[in-house]
Amino acid sequence: MTEDRADLPPGLALSWGVLPVQRRGPKPALSIEQIVATGIEFGDRYGFEAVSLQRIAAQLGVTTNAMYRYVRSKEELIVLVHDKAVGLPPELPSGWRAAAIAWVDAQVKLYEDRPWLLDVPIRGAPVTPNLLRWVEVMLAALAETGLSQHDNLGCLMLLDGCARNYAGLARQLGASDRTPVQSEQVGQFLVPRLMEGGYPTLVSLYLNQEYEDDLDDDLEFGLARILDGIDVLIAKSP
Amino acid sequence: MTEDRADLPPGLALSWGVLPVQRRGPKPALSIEQIVATGIEFGDRYGFEAVSLQRIAAQLGVTTNAMYRYVRSKEELIVLVHDKAVGLPPELPSGWRAAAIAWVDAQVKLYEDRPWLLDVPIRGAPVTPNLLRWVEVMLAALAETGLSQHDNLGCLMLLDGCARNYAGLARQLGASDRTPVQSEQVGQFLVPRLMEGGYPTLVSLYLNQEYEDDLDDDLEFGLARILDGIDVLIAKSP
DNA sequence: CGAAACTGTTCAACCCATACGCTGTTTCAC
DNA sequence: GTGAAACAGCGTATGGGTTGAACAGTTTCG
Numbered sequence: 254m255t256e257d258r259a260d261l262p263p264g265l266a267l268s269w270g271v272l273p274v275q276r277r278g279p280k281p282a283l284s285i286e287q288i289v290a291t292g293i294e295f296g297d298r299y300g301f302e303a304v305s306l307q308r309i310a311a312q313l314g315v316t317t318n319a320m321y322r323y324v325r326s327k328e329e330l331i332v333l334v335h336d337k338a339v340g341l342p343p344e345l346p347s348g349w350r351a352a353a354i355a356w357v358d359a360q361v362k363l364y365e366d367r368p369w370l371l372d373v374p375i376r377g378a379p380v381t382p383n384l385l386r387w388v389e390v391m392l393a394a395l396a397e398t399g400l401s402q403h404d405n406l407g408c409l410m411l412l413d414g415c416a417r418n419y420a421g422l423a424r425q426l427g428a429s430d431r432t433p434v435q436s437e438q439v440g441q442f443l444v445p446r447l448m449e450g451g452y453p454t455l456v457s458l459y460l461n462q463e464y465e466d467d468l469d470d471d472l473e474f475g476l477a478r479i480l481d482g483i484d485v486l487i488a489k490s491p
Numbered sequence: 492m493t494e495d496r497a498d499l500p501p502g503l504a505l506s507w508g509v510l511p512v513q514r515r516g517p518k519p520a521l522s523i524e525q526i527v528a529t530g531i532e533f534g535d536r537y538g539f540e541a542v543s544l545q546r547i548a549a550q551l552g553v554t555t556n557a558m559y560r561y562v563r564s565k566e567e568l569i570v571l572v573h574d575k576a577v578g579l580p581p582e583l584p585s586g587w588r589a590a591a592i593a594w595v596d597a598q599v600k601l602y603e604d605r606p607w608l609l610d611v612p613i614r615g616a617p618v619t620p621n622l623l624r625w626v627e628v629m630l631a632a633l634a635e636t637g638l639s640q641h642d643n644l645g646c647l648m649l650l651d652g653c654a655r656n657y658a659g660l661a662r663q664l665g666a667s668d669r670t671p672v673q674s675e676q677v678g679q680f681l682v683p684r685l686m687e688g689g690y691p692t693l694v695s696l697y698l699n700q701e702y703e704d705d706l707d708d709d710l711e712f713g714l715a716r717i718l719d720g721i722d723v724l725i726a727k728s729p
Numbered sequence: 730c731g732a733a734a735c736t737g738t739t740c741a742a743c744c745c746a747t748a749c750g751c752t753g754t755t756t757c758a759c
Numbered sequence: 760g761t762g763a764a765a766c767a768g769c770g771t772a773t774g775g776g777t778t779g780a781a782c783a784g785t786t787t788c789g
Contacts (some may be wrong), residue, residue: 260676261676261677261680262677265677265680265681266680269680269684275734275735275736277733277734277735277785277786277787277788278733278734278735278736278785278786278787279734279735279736279737279784279785279786279787280735280736280785280786281735281736281737282736282737305775305776305777306776306777306778307775307776307777315737315738316737316738316739317776317777317778318737318738318739318777318778318779319736319737319738321777321778321779322735322736322737326777326778327776327777327778372612374610375659375663376663377663378663380677380681382688385685385690385693386690388693389690389691389692389693392692392693392696393691393692396692402692402695402696402699404712406696407709407712407713407716408716410656410660410709410713411653411656411713411716411717413656414652414653414655414656414713415649415652417652418648418649418651418652421613422648425613425614425615425616438499439499439500439503439618442499442503442504442507443503443618446507447623450620452623452624452627453627453631454627454630454631454634454640455623455626455627455630457640458630458640458644461640471645471648474642474645475645475648475649475652477720477724478645478646478649478717478720478721478723478724479649479716479717479720480720481719481720481723481724482715482716482717482718482719482720482721482723483716483720484723485716485719485720485722485723486715486716486719518754518755518767519766519767519768520767520768543744543745543746544745544746544747545744545745545746553768553769554768554769554770555745555746555747556746556747556748556768556769556770556771557767557768557769559746559747559748560766560767560768564746564747565745565746565747730789731788731789732787732788732789733786733787733788733789734785734786734787734788735784735785735786735787736783736784736785736786737782737783737784737785738781738782738783738784739780739781739782739783740779740780740781740782741778741779741780741781742777742778742779742780743776743777743778743779744775744776744777744778745774745775745776745777746773746774746775746776747772747773747774747775748771748772748773748774749770749771749772749773750769750770750771750772751768751769751770751771752767752768752769752770753766753767753768753769754765754766754767754768755764755765755766755767756763756764756765756766757762757763757764757765758761758762758763758764759760759761759762759763
């Protein structure tokens with residue numbers, strides 16, 4: 254019995270290069286690679302919402318429905334575009350601490366280059382080649398901690414959350430920098446209501462303007478906390 | 492000159508109860524509260540994608556376009572529904588460490604009750620009353636650490652990321668539990684390719700089935716790391 | 730050579746957000 | 760009072776998007 258890949262999660266087979274063999278009929282005018290590359294192009298240029306079957310089809314000079322000869326659904330397309338756009342992780346330096354910093358930095362850099370990746374809805378655990386490669390390299394670097402694989406996975410998720418967190422923050426702050434007027438207006442609207450509504454800590458935060466900070470510092474701060482926390486665990490474990 | 496709330500971020504004014512005064516004309520058949528409550532109902536019942544202007548309008552016996560008398564856009568609706576569905580934070584116990592645990596637990600519980608809140612796209616820093624209330628209570632609890640407000644904000648973001656992380660993980664794992672057959676198939680598809688493709692760590696992870704774990708443990712693990720990390724910082728600071 | 734298989738296309742049905750203009754109602758100002 | 764301004768809700772329409780069914784053309788195997 255041949256492998257039934259019909260009910261595998263969307264994009265799994267295609268992302269690993271397993272595509273239905275074709276024996277008869279006209280040769281396809283397009284290729285998956287071409288379609289995915291076009292999707293990434295649209296994402297880079299116009300954001301995540303712009304990566305649609307319609308647009309890609311139009312760009313490639315084909316009707317929308319022709320796309321369904323290549324992908325089963327939009328979701329499948331997104332999975333493929335996501336994996337391809339994430340690409341391969343960098344080589345990590347030796348030493349789990351340096352490796353973790355490099356890994357997180359690389360992720361932040363990636364999200365800086367392609368902010369729209371933060372908008373990709375995450376349906377489940379990663380199963381595509383490039384995403385799993387990122388997991389693999391970090392997990393390998395964490396092996397030297399001597400912790401259990403389970404704990405290492407926990408650390409990795411902590412680091413991943415940290416990276417996504419700050420990348421998202423950096424994006425929204427970068428976007429709001431374009432309209433400092435609006436930010437000012439928000440403050441004027443908000444502060445009186447915070448004072449009346451019993452938000453003393455937030456008021457003092459606003460008035461001290463402590464929220465005006467360098468994002469790199471923020472990332473460094475969060476990452477340092479996590480790494481210190483992992484260190485404590487390593488020291489505790491026999 | 493009266494306050495110009497026209498160009499404030501969508502949902503800001505409405506969430507704080509500032510709604511356009513109406514002097515003439517028929518009384519509105521609907522109220523914002525009603526609309527938002529209906530949106531939450533749909534979210535609870537059918538997930539985030541189900542909260543649409545069309546559906547809410549139909550449910551309330553009104554045409555879609557009538558909605559635009561109350562909210563300026565779908566985004567505004569989402570912001571309002573989000574804030575209302577999040578609700579008020581719990582009372583936190585004294586002691587920043589216990590408070591942090593309670594705060595994260597409450598958030599995880601919230602996302603357990605309303606998983607669709609994880610799908611709400613985050614456009615910017617929180618500005619709505621309930622969301623800011625969550626920030627306020629945690630920031631107040633962190634005041635006793637003696638760290639700067641800036642550092643406290645960093646800690647809060649760390650905790651928030653942790654909560655969202657594990658809530659998301661819990662949801663996807665809970666969803667995949669419904670179809671263990673598919674998970675099996677994924678493994679059968681994936682493992683050979685991981686072995687051939689040079690993913691030794693992941694292969695061992697898969698084969699040891701170390702990924703089968705209690706999620707509560709995961710949360711506890713991540714949270715413990717973060718709290719330990721914060722502790723280290725407190726100990727270092729004068 | 731013929732038939733099977735596969736291609737892209739047209740036609741079509743949906744869902745969704747949003748804009749415009751109309752009608753009828755309410756209420757303030759005179 | 761009463762008239763007119765202001766406003767709610769509706770119908771219609773538009774544009775964008777995903778997905779499906781039926782069809783016609785092309786390639787290649789038997």
